[in-house]
Amino acid sequence: MTDSATPPHASPAAPYEEPSSAPAHGADVAQPPRTDFIAAVLWIAFGIAVAIASWRMDRLTNQDINPYTIPGLLPGFLGLALILFGGLMLIRSWRAGALTATGRGRPNRMTASELRRFAIITALCVVFGVGLVGHGLPFWAAASLYVATTIATLQYPQRKAAGQVARGIVVAIVIGLCAGWAITLVFQDIFLVRLP
Amino acid sequence: MFNGLEYLGEAYLSFLNPTSLMYGMGGALMGILVGCMPGLSATLCIALLTTLTIKLPTNDAILILICSYVGTLYGGSRSAILLNIPGTAANAASCADGYALARRGEAGRAIGIATSGAFCGTLFGVLCLAAFTASLAEVALSFGAFEFFWLALFGVTMSGSLVGSDPLKGWLMGALGLFVAQIGQEGLYAYDRFTFGIHELSGGIALIPALVGAFGFAEVLTVLADPVERKLVELKDSTLPRFREVAQYWRTVLRSGAIGVMTGLLPGVGEDSGAWMSYAAAKATTREPEKFGKGSIDGLMAAETGDMSSIPGHIIPALALGIPGSAPSAVLLAAMILHGVQPGPMLMVTHPQFVYHVVAMTTLATISILIFGLFMVRPLLYVLRIRRTVLMPIIFLLTTVGAFATQSRLFDVYSMLAIGIGAFFLRRKGYPMAPFVLGLVLGSLLDKSLRRGLVLSDGSLLPFFTRPICAVLATITIFTMLMYVPLFNRTVKRVVGGALGSLRRLLPVRRA
Secondary structure, three states: OHHHHHHHHHHOOOOOOOOOOOOOOOOOOOOOOHHHHHHHHHHHHHHHHHEEEEEEEEEEOOHHHHHHOOOHHHHHHHHHHHHHHHHHHHHHHHOOOOOOOOOHOOOOOHHHHHHHHHHHHHHHHHHHHHHOOOOOOOOHHHHHHHHHHHHHHHHHHHHOOOOHHHHHHHHHHHHHHHHHHHHHHHHHHOOOOOOO | HHHHHHHHHHHHHHHHHHHHHHHHHHHHHHHHHHHHOOOOHHHHHHHHHHHHHOOOHHHHHHHHHHHHHHHHHHHHHHHHOOOOOOHHHHHHHHHHHHHHHHOOOOOHHHHHHHHHHHHHHHHHHHHHHHHHHHHHHHHOOOOOOHHHHHHHHHHHHHHHHOOOOOOOHHOOOOOOOHHHHHHHEOOOOOOOOOOOOOOOHHHOHHHHHHHHHHHHHHHEEEEHHHHOOOOOOOOOOOOOHHHHHHHHOOOHHHHHHHHHHHHHOOOOOOOOOHHHHHHHHHHHHHOOOHHHOOOOOOHHHHHHHHHHHHHHHHHHHHHOOOOOHHHHHHHHHHHHHHHHOOOOHHHHHHOHHHHHHHHHHHHHHHOOOHHHHHHHHHHHHHHHHHHHHHHHHHHHHHHHHHHHHOOOHHHHHHHHHHHHHHHHHHHHHHOHHHHHHHHHHHHHHHHHHHHHHHHHOOOOOOHHHHHHHHHHHHHHHHHHHHHHOHHHHHHHHHHHHHHHHHHHHOOOOOOO
16 A cells, blocks of 8 residues: 555656656646646645635525535545645655756657647537537537548548549448447347437 | 344345346456457446446346346456456456467466456455445444545545555545535535536546546547557367366455455555465465466466455445445446435445345356356457457547536536547556546545534544554555655664564574
8 A cells, every 4th residue: 555655756866767658548648747736726726725615605595404414515534635635746746846847858749740630529429529529510420520520630641642532421421320320220129319 | 243144045046037147248258359459448437338228217227237247347357368458457467468369379278367356256255245234334334534534535645555556646636535525515615616507517527437438538539549450369179168267266365355355455455456466475385487488377366366356355445345446346436326326325225225226236247257268259259350440430429429428418428528628648658547536535524524524523633543443544545645755764664674673583493
């Protein structure tokens, strides 16, 4: 328990070591102290907001309820817990050199290519989830359009390099239509689940 | 005792029909396929199948979910062995030895060992599930608000401590999950908390959209943002399960099975702890520790047995206490509630036969993975060859349907999108998602238990610390957190070191 409760990078005495390469999933990577410091400030601010909102929450005195059952009780404690944990992270990152020149480290930032792909995917997903779905367009059509566009967009660089852009678009449309049809069939027609 | 055996017999007979067998096998197959694909977790698989099976009768729906749960963790060993990427977090311990065997041209042998370890581990867990659930539920009947308060807090704290590499970030995510669970109408007076006048928030943030956002959409973003495709190791040798090696390593199987079930019983600990602890125990007791990490059969068997036996272990507290042992069992618990079965101490009173049905379902899941392990290894591996740019958009479609289907609200789709994008950034910064899920599931119980406890004790905090079970849980929870404080940690180590030194001096010295 001791070992798991105090990971090597968490020790105030342990110097910060830059990760040799950022793994794909980003989890379990020691963050530079500056990153944790900024995050800690945000956690504390969030905790203070929660605590204040809980304190100011209606105590339902007009309903003559038991004062130990006021709705803001647990949220208030959670706000305090967030402040406490955020404070511990702040102290830890400060002691690890967050405010020194080396504390900035090399943050686990996305590369330009990753950032571009992330922006494209997020935009496509949000347009589908917010704009296409549930606004009159049949689900199978919205789903086909989304899948075909996403596949064609993401595979475009490879298809272009191989001189197969037109083929790539046709394949993407076929996969999109199949996915839209199959999901509609399985969910709506076989398992009677309502689709957006 | 005899009632239990009668219920168990009836439960097994009730699943001996073509429909149930088809549902069970189908659920396991779906789970294996999802498990094979790195990043797609058991939590996501169960959440998506919960929406798919929402119109089915309770037993059929839960059968599919349990079989998919077992199937996903079993399937996760495939990518661990062939790609050196664990299909689910629980298979991470299998990577080192499994991949080393695959690199030596023994991928089939590694898959065979994983299959036999998984089968034996799950079977061991099923026996424990049948033996202990009813007894634990009986003990839990004496639990009150004070005990449930600590159980909920204990679950979130342990999950925060053991999942991921930084307990502080785990606890922050646990507190965030508990906070998100407070949004909407609270349980005692139907007062709207943190809704800011948005009436859709009155119902709270629903669990399934939150889960598919945190585990599905966030994974889609993570995988597609990374352009690198991994290379698959070729499968050349036989993949048949190696029961001769099970006989040879029977001590490992029994030890890992017991460790898996024990870790499963602890709320919030997760399947990966079962695998890692079994692996560590096998390494500590083997005569060939130098082979661990370099293709050790013992290590692979221990990891797979440990993670699979923890599945029934996690279902035990979910059924008996209503406290899930891991993120997937939290979704399973939510699915049971959606289908009108309320897990917890009263389950043995209201639905006594249900526990035995779950035992039968888990047995069917165990047999299913063995059958797929025997006959379907190579065809199932084709799923690993599907390009991610094709697979992930389809997974996103499923997460959208999953978010919408339970309550037919577009607001849930928007919640899923927001939580998914938030989870993507939090994961990149090293914040684990499992404590968030545990917090989300246990938030309501924690809130009600705290306030009911305070009413019962007329505002006194004493019963929260003086009742025997509360005292134990409170001590472990507070001690776990205090160990993170360097001064306390050093003091404890010094005291323990001093006590051990004194003990050694008291013992007779062995002379050469």
